[in-house]
Amino acid sequence: MTRKNILVFREIPADQLSRLQAEHSVTVADAKTDRAAFDAALPTAQGLIGSSFTIDAAVLDRAPKLEAISSVSVGVDNYALGELHRRGIMLCHTPGVLDETVADTVFALLMATSRRVVELANMVREGRWAKNIDDEHFGFDVHGKTLGLLGFGRIGQAIARRAALGFGMPVLYHSRRPVDLASQAPQLQGHALHTPLPNLLSQSDFVVAMLPLSDSTRGMINAQLLSQMKPGAVFINGGRGATVDEAALLAALDSGHLRAAGLDVFAKEPLPLDSPLRTHPRVTPLPHIGSATHETRHDMARLAVDNLLAALAGRPVPAQYDLSAA
Ligand SMILES: NC(=O)C1=CN([C@@H]2O[C@H](COP(=O)(O)OP(=O)(O)OC[C@H]3O[C@@H](n4cnc5c(N)ncnc54)[C@H](OP(=O)(O)O)[C@@H]3O)[C@@H](O)[C@H]2O)C=CC1
Numbered sequence: 393m394t395r396k397n398i399l400v401f402r403e404i405p406a407d408q409l410s411r412l413q414a415e416h417s418v419t420v421a422d423a424k425t426d427r428a429a430f431d432a433a434l435p436t437a438q439g440l441i442g443s444s445f446t447i448d449a450a451v452l453d454r455a456p457k458l459e460a461i462s463s464v465s466v467g468v469d470n471y472a473l474g475e476l477h478r479r480g481i482m483l484c485h486t487p488g489v490l491d492e493t494v495a496d497t498v499f500a501l502l503m504a505t506s507r508r509v510v511e512l513a514n515m516v517r518e519g520r521w522a523k524n525i526d527d528e529h530f531g532f533d534v535h536g537k538t539l540g541l542l543g544f545g546r547i548g549q550a551i552a553r554r555a556a557l558g559f560g561m562p563v564l565y566h567s568r569r570p571v572d573l574a575s576q577a578p579q580l581q582g583h584a585l586h587t588p589l590p591n592l593l594s595q596s597d598f599v600v601a602m603l604p605l606s607d608s609t610r611g612m613i614n615a616q617l618l619s620q621m622k623p624g625a626v627f628i629n630g631g632r633g634a635t636v637d638e639a640a641l642l643a644a645l646d647s648g649h650l651r652a653a654g655l656d657v658f659a660k661e662p663l664p665l666d667s668p669l670r671t672h673p674r675v676t677p678l679p680h681i682g683s684a685t686h687e688t689r690h691d692m693a694r695l696a697v698d699n700l701l702a703a704l705a706g707r708p709v710p711a712q713y714d715l716s717a718a
Pocket residue numbers: 466467468487488490494542543544545546547548566567568569570602603604605606608609630631632656657680681682683
């Protein structure tokens with residue numbers, strides 16, 4: 393079989409790198425920290441694999457031999473989808489293998505915001521636990537409360553299973569098309585309801601966004617949407633930061649309309665030091681760790697390598713992203 397040129401633009405585990413090296417010529421050059429080496433390898437690259445770097449038309453112009461990109465992520469908002477489609481370059485991603493881990497992270501944010509986990513742990517660490525805990529420190533229950541999900545795809549449904557089956561939470565969800573629960577999520581039958589957005593917002597104690605970033609979702613969670621949320625509700629974002637108007641979110645927290653926010657993702661990452669979201673007392677910020685466990689990151693890398701090896705060999709690809717609508 394012909395050896396092809398692969399450019400690894402963000403580190404992958406050694407055992408997965410070896411699989412690529414066994415069949416192809418591989419250059420490892422981190423696109424962010426080793427940009428000169430990345431640029432030098434682009435003109436001959438036939439396959440790219442990595443994540444967290446924007447591959448736009450300017451990058452593609454310098455990669456005339458490119459056949460396939462394998463993203464070690466499920467989200468594909470870093471890629472110029474229309475350009476890839478136009479140029480006939482295949483895009484692969486890692487759906488499914490991270491669903492349960494990301495749902496766990498979202499639940500960590502639900503618990504942390506409601507039970508004030510970080511704030512009260514800091515009180516203990518800093519020697520400020522000086523008296524018995526009283527209502528000044530109390531949190532709010534999660535179990536039994538209503539969960540509103542914006543986005544009810546693979547990960548949204550994994551969150552819904554935890555909420556409905558583990559925490560006895562009624563689940564309302566919003567997506568453009570209702571999901572046929574009988575065939576796609578039988579465990580959630582009788583537990584999750586496709587709900588008009590205004591009703592979901594006004595009835596939910598927790599609103600969790602698990603949306604991809606696209607033209608239709610960019611800035612979707614704006615002042616008007618936030619104002620329709622139930623007073624005292626908690627907002628969690630596990631999808632993409634740019635789906636939220638962050639200034640509007642801050643205003644909703646500062647006015648007291650929202651009780652708290654748990655955010656794994658931000659419009660700009662890493663979160664700028666001067667962002668008020670970094671230190672806001674009622675925001676629990678995480679550094680985009682939705683899928684960041686040893687097991688799941690390894691599974692993602694393995695699927696991304698499976699994808700790229702299959703794409704370059706002309707074999708059926710396990711998880712090709714459909715660019716036809718781009
Ligand atoms: N924090 C982290 O580390 C991680 C974040 N993510 C993010 O989560 C996203 C979701 O992942 P996953 O569940 O696998 O994706 P899916 O494609 O399975 O689900 C996406 C959901 O969003 C809905 N949706 C899309 N556009 C809109 C819209 N305009 N209005 C309302 N609903 C919409 C879809 O329904 P419909 O099309 O019917 O509208 C679907 O229910 C990823 O794209 C990624 O950006 C993923 C992994 C880790």
